[in-house]
Amino acid sequence: MNQEEHAYKIFQKMLKAHVYPSAMLLYGPEDYLIQWAVDELTKELIHPSVAAMDAVIFSEGDASVSELIAACETLPLFSARRLVIVEDADFFAGGKSRRYGPAEQSELAAYLRSMPESTMLLFKCAGVDKRTSAYKAIREHGMALEFSPISGQILKGFIQKKLMTMGKTASSQTIGSLIERTGYGDKNSEYTLHHLMNDLIKAASYSLEPEIKSTDFEAVTTASPQSDVFQLLEAAFSGKKGLALKLFQNRLSGLLSSDADREVFQLIALLCSQLELMLIARERLEAGQVARELPGVMGVHPFRLRKAVETAGSRSVVELSDSLAAAYRLEKDIKSGLMPADLAMELFIAMV
Template structure:
């Protein structure tokens, strides 16, 4: 079977940027996804494009989506702009679009809103925002049909590197590509279930810029002020074990346990990392390329690269053995046969 290299993704912020430039943005928009940094950027871009600074307070209306009622929302949308090109109505954290039931928002309200947005006044732009989207909901389908929905997902690696480089450049500083890549790995931006986003990243860059005394930032400058997430610490522990350094492995395990993280979550993450390495190792044996692994596993390329790096230090049989042992430890903890901390220590000792 032939695999094609994955084409670069056109991110939602790029789509909004282009459609706004071409005058093709719809009147009803739904911004959702993990990267609220970018969805907030998009709303600010709309304000800059369509709203006059002299009447911003009157021509931009913002609502709390956990509280707003449909009647007030419609009345505001019917208001004409004063000096601006558009009346901009922004509804933040509109949980009904995430599939969450909300007190005070009935099925009748949902039907009424769906019907209303079909014929929104030409002078109004209505923007809904939420963390997630429930595409099965009639409301989502109605919004998508009347306007457009944009998912603000994590940036691709090249886009993320460019994000970092842009902020370094604005501060008249530089960093080697290798240091930036290792910094990204350290933050756990692409790790499964990670809550580390661009707001966190920008804050860590600012801290590194403040504490560094040289024109060129090193990896130590970045990691010296940033906090590694649990995924990164688990990978570091596995890295130490793969090198035969059990003392470092135990130290990292104790640090993870002392962080207050739930033991089941820690073990689930360890199992997840070994599962990924096992799959990658088998695929390497079969001769699959990196792009084929990404397509088959549905895992971000950045995580695959890390798994490949660590999997090289293990045989397929050893990874199978460790994965089986991790499942046994999980069973022993849940059945109460072993104390949680001791069970994890035994798993590290046998790695």
């Protein structure tokens, strides 16, 4: 299956067509979407009056392959299909499987090739080994969908739909600022759709108006470290040195001296990361790379990349290289005792 299209969109099309395979594997880091998909399939296939009999759930290690096969061979009572769900599925971990060896994985792979149409066997897990026979079999005879973080218009549409169910709306610009503020989808970010949903609920409760504003989101959410760094660089690059210094001082406010130094080193690491992103994006754009292709080529979330390009403004490759070199020198100057951490950062802000 070609999965250039996000799993979320593929799954939505499947729901609309009401055509389902006999075996499915849902995996990936975005657990919220995986559970959403399981819930949607349950609503589609299982009659509520016989849910206890037509829907069977196994947790990791609860069942042998023969027990799973027996559950799948049982006919549904009044539901469209019998639904057999295997949570935290370990079948697709290959040699790292803690429960199922090569023989069991091969047995499952063989069964997937002849699944009855009266049953859907649904696996969910965080990660898979795509070299396993079980994974190859489910790709060939069923469907495997990897739920990674969503982005772009898909993400904005997802947020707008969720707000509508709460009786609220938000402009595209406001939603964009929320995504940038929280850092959803950023590399190494631990902020997931579960966190985003909680923040949407908080903002909907906080806002007294039908339309949620950026100030409402700012009141109930915490800015990601990357968002703070973008704001600091944006202020410094645009000549608002006083604002940049205030943003820096706010990060250190109330911290002990040792904690403040640690915070400065973390900030320097983020500064270097963001400046590297700006520099690479500028180099690629000047080399003729099409802007819309950059997120895929660079492996960066579109919102983060757009913010990086906006923050860099009209600065040239040379200017960005100089700023990055200055950021690299910060840690060396501080650790060598040349100057205190807070003073080094203040001088950096004044010079960039």
